[in-house]
Amino acid sequence: MRAVIGLPIIDRATPWAANTNEYFSKALRVRDEYQGHPTIDTVFAPHAPYSVRDDTFKRLRTLSDELDAGICIHLQESAGEMAFSEKTHGCRPIERLESLGLLRPGLNAIHMVHLSESDLAAVQRTGLSVTVCPESNLKLGNGQAPFAQLRSSGVRLAIGTDGAASNNDQDLWAEMKLAALLSRPTPEEPPALTPWDVLAMATCGAADALNLPCIGVLAADKWADLCCLDLSAPAMQPLYDIPAQLVYSGGRDCVSDVWVAGRQLVADYKLTRLDWAPVAARAQSWATRILQEAP
Numbered sequence: 192m193r194a195v196i197g198l199p200i201i202d203r204a205t206p207w208a209a210n211t212n213e214y215f216s217k218a219l220r221v222r223d224e225y226q227g228h229p230t231i232d233t234v235f236a237p238h239a240p241y242s243v244r245d246d247t248f249k250r251l252r253t254l255s256d257e258l259d260a261g262i263c264i265h266l267q268e269s270a271g272e273m274a275f276s277e278k279t280h281g282c283r284p285i286e287r288l289e290s291l292g293l294l295r296p297g298l299n300a301i302h303m304v305h306l307s308e309s310d311l312a313a314v315q316r317t318g319l320s321v322t323v324c325p326e327s328n329l330k331l332g333n334g335q336a337p338f339a340q341l342r343s344s345g346v347r348l349a350i351g352t353d354g355a356a357s358n359n360d361q362d363l364w365a366e367m368k369l370a371a372l373l374s375r376p377t378p379e380e381p382p383a384l385t386p387w388d389v390l391a392m393a394t395c396g397a398a399d400a401l402n403l404p405c406i407g408v409l410a411a412d413k414w415a416d417l418c419c420l421d422l423s424a425p426a427m428q429p430l431y432d433i434p435a436q437l438v439y440s441g442g443r444d445c446v447s448d449v450w451v452a453g454r455q456l457v458a459d460y461k462l463t464r465l466d467w468a469p470v471a472a473r474a475q476s477w478a479t480r481i482l483q484e485a486p
């Protein structure tokens with residue numbers, strides 16, 4: 192599997208860590224564990240501006256400078272977050288992060304539903320990347336990122352699902368279709384995001400946003416991470432316009448084969464390196480435990 196694991200930092204206790212120091216020590220421990228791993232990377236993941244204090248952001252900035260580590264954060268996702276920031280800090284979340292020195296190319300801002308002209312200028316000026324998560328935003332009633340402005344301003348753009356707590360599936364195909372559909376402003380205008388745009392956001396754009404130059408395109412000196420789709424599948428018939436059909440009619444059920452770093456992980460619709468039954472059983476045992484321990 193190829194993964195970039197977000198190492199959570201939050202100024203409140205969770206089952207993962209009791210306090211800020213423990214978040215940092217656990218983050219560094221997990222980071223060390225995967226150092227040099229061929230397919231798994233890590234980034235620091237301060238949860239959101241409303242759950243992380245200024246001194247914690249400053250500590251994180253120093254640490255990420257020392258380690259040359261990336262950072263991802265949920266940013267400007269909801270109206271509540273914007274109001275809290277104005278009330279508590281007297282500025283927008285992105286302005287606060289800029290004053291703390293966190294806006295830079297190694298930062299991946301997830302969501303950015305609320306985006307003023309000055310926010311967009313800050314994104315362009317500092318070179319950070321943006322990951323949009325349309326299904327999560329829809330489910331939580333947060334609105335949508337302004338796809339047209341983000342696309343036309345040349346922001347480094349990726350697409351994601353958000354976490355399992357705010358989206359029931361991690362189906363990137365559904366996100367691509369939804370982003371393309373939602374990006375049409377009026378019947379008279381074309382969608383701001385073409386099928387090629389959303390395919391790029393899920394592939395080379397995502398690799399760029401995650402600062403993984405070794406993947407994202409099929410080229411010499413890159414890992415050949417790729418998936419193969421069955422264009423003879425019922426959903427793809429009849430075949431006219433492959434990019435449009437991949438986005439508007441395709442789905443994860445059309446993926447027949449997957450390779451990561453030269454290893455075939457899915458062959459003819461079957462997992463090659465995972466025994467599914469114990470994986471499913473482990474997930475179910477966690478569900479049972481969570482239900483039992485829920486307050």
Ligand SMILES: [Zn+2]
Pocket residue numbers: 265268301302327353354357
């Ligand atoms: Zn989120």
